[in-house]
Amino acid sequence: MMRPLLTVSALELRTRLRDGTALIIAVIVPVALATLFGLALGGDDPPLRATVGVVDLDRGPLPADVRREIAAAEQFKGVLTLRDLPSEQAARRAVDDGGVGAAIVFGRDFSRTVGAGGSGQVSVLTTPESPLAGVVARSLVERIAVMVESRALTERFAAGPAEPLTVVSDPLAGGKVDLSVYYGAGMAALFAFFVVGASFRSLLTERKLGTLNRMRAGPLAPWVPVAGKAIVGFALALFGVCVTWASSTLIFGTTWGDPVAVFAVLCAHVLAAAAITMLVASRVKTDAQADGVIMAVSFVAAFFGGSLVPIPNLPDALQVVALFTPNGWTSYALIGLAGSGDGLASVALPIGVLCAIALTAGGLAAVGLKKGLLG
């Protein structure tokens, strides 16, 4: 069956190359997207809203000063909400259940230790599910470090050199996420739907032409026409998202994180997008209907999945909805990778969910195709 499969794939690829869509969707648009977002947004921190928990085990003057300074800081206005939590355990629970995106814990005797020129300890609790809140928490700690350093310098004249602040991160340290990476990844995730969708749409065009039935009447397995097109759609979409990634990295020097992990997330996303668009193709009657439904599904998944609007900027209810979209899991995974520098293991959950979405949608599509296009 390999030869018929390759024959169908070769024709699909040739058709896409001949009409120029392969070049446009796999190279020109991804490079353009990466370039536009790089030029427009490169280097900025992402716009976000985050709730960060504060555990004050010190009860001294320094944490109170920190809170006052944060409340007065312009850069955090409308972005950051601080919530007091009674203990580190309560903070862990709040981070785990999503009550706060991250938490900062001032250790006991923090003010006294720092005042005496010792090393104060601040812990940061983050979760991979709220990488942007982790970024904010890290930013806060950096600010605290600056405050401590300046106090130490003031007292240095009287008491000698002070020890630096120690920050303990648990379990992940937040990092900087370039805004161009955020939106570049989001657009790549959205665009993957259109690219694979075009291949499945062509199945309906072939039904209209009669060539699908002609193939089905030939000595080849019924799944060959679908698989032949799916291979090309998947390959072009994956190539396109990888070109976006490569352009963003090579042209603007942005960091998407561990390459193996990023590639695995992109593969899983394209797989899920392929399965969903195949499901659409299996349920509609015409190629025009497929166009409309695939576009609607793509934009809905992109909106709720954070490809168009950053997930932290969505209301809480919609942030839950994001978890039902492949784009949501892809956004979480890619932002986490870009912000943390962690590897494949850190995105095992999003990849697993994306594969589960692909399996479910693919299974439903297979049933639909058997009853419809291939029935």
Next chain:
Amino acid sequence: MSATLSCHGLSKRYGDVVAVRDVGFSIAPGEAYGLLGPNGAGKTTTISMLVGLLRPDSGGVTVGGVDLGREPLRAKAKIGYVPQEIALYPELTGRENLRFFGRLFGLPRKQLAGRVAEVLELVGLTDRADGKLDTYSGGMKRRINIGAALLHRPEILILDEPTVGVDPQSRKAILDGVEHLVAEGMALLYTSHYMEEVERVCDRVAIIDHGQIVAEGTRQELVAMVGSADKIELVLDGDVDAAFAKLRTVEGVLEAARTGDSSVRLLAEGGRYLLPALITAVEGYATVTATEVIEPDLEATFLHLTGSTLRD
């Protein structure tokens, strides 16, 4: 001799509508078999079941001794299917279309170019082989459409209305080509609602109406079913409805059908001798402005068996 294609008890239902009911026939090697019926009679549904596009609700199909239900790929490899529509890629050339389907149907790489050239020669399009399909005339597309089904040297060629919408010259070329293939020993299943094509090409004919085969046999056997009845065409001027009602009552008229606003077709014993009685019968209602008497043919048989004309 074992049949190249045989089917038995084929039935297909869509909800409450029975599209095909208990259809069965067999085609011997080198035999040309016609499936004749009006649009909507069940020809295409029957063919879809024969080539494995539709799963029958009941019944079975055997191709070259291979059960289509049990070994679909082996059975399909013996069939050359020419669908009613031009099932080709308009953005490819004629040669590219043939190469694609040749590869898809398992033609060995070394034989592909040669076989494509042979088929192009057979359908008379060698000179235009490298033109894009969307620059071809309707008849040329039809010929490539047939050629794509011949590449893998099938044991049986199944043609579903292959001459719909083509010019007379292309129709002649198609029919000549089909006759040539049959003369070389290929079995043929030919469906059409063009009586004269079926009469010309086919050795045996089945008449299908409302999803059922109502008669089957050679042309002579089918025509004999009508007896010595002639087909009479009358053109009337006046109250055609009333005249038609009177004509049906004339002794000797076996069947009657309206074929246009002012024309009727009758099947009658000794038709030419009945003409005076027919003209007399419509007096007072209409005037007969033209008459034609045709000796028994398949169309007369069809009218006799189904009570309607093929183009009703």
